[in-house]
């Protein structure tokens with residue numbers, strides 16, 4: 183879905199090389215990417231490979247990076263003028279995405295969010311005291327729904343087909359933004375390609391207006 187609905191229509195596949203610095207050659211996402219592009223470079227063990235941009239003539243980045251690194255990655259690619267489409271948590275979109283020209287955000291319906299395993303199970307399994315003394319703890323937490331959490335997701339991008347600004351905004355319950363000084367302002371209607379999105383200098387809000 184990520185490739186079909188977001189990556190391909192964005193126009194980013196026009197670049198010679200598609201760098202996927204967080205997906206190894208066995209990952210499902212890399213496999214999908216190879217169906218859309220002839221020259222996809224996966225993660226090969228170097229944790230700095232998301233920064234190795236000078237090795238390529240005409241490179242764009244597409245991936246599902248760790249959410250904890252999203253803002254750093256996006257800011258770096260804006261600064262270096264590298265086109266990218268990244269899958270990210272929509273809990274906290276940084277303001278610089280809205281401020282940057284030719285940047286945009288796509289939401290699929292995020293009202294329910296997507297389940298993510300957030301690593302609790304791994305920590306428990308690594309703790310021999312807990313696993314020995316509380317052998318059923320993982321099953322119990324799982325039964326309570328505590329091993330996964332729901333996160334609204336979106337896609338951030340900086341891309342080459344400038345007609346593709348905001349595709350669809352269909353969420354019904356808004357969680358963004360988390361910081362108190364940033365606001366989203368909606369007036370009406372359905373938000374699609376023809377919608378206008380801008381940051382109002384006076385009230386500091388992001389406005390999305392359907393046309």
Ligand SMILES: C[S@@+](CC[C@H](N)C(=O)[O-])C[C@H]1O[C@@H](n2cnc3c(N)ncnc32)[C@H](O)[C@@H]1O
Nearest residue numbers: 203204205209210211225228229230246247248
């Ligand atoms: C959200 S997952 C996505 C995985 C991949 N896109 C897939 O579909 O299988 C992000 C991955 O990046 C890895 N990772 C974290 N920091 C990294 C880094 N600096 N360089 C490369 N991979 C990293 C994590 O271990 C994790 O497997």
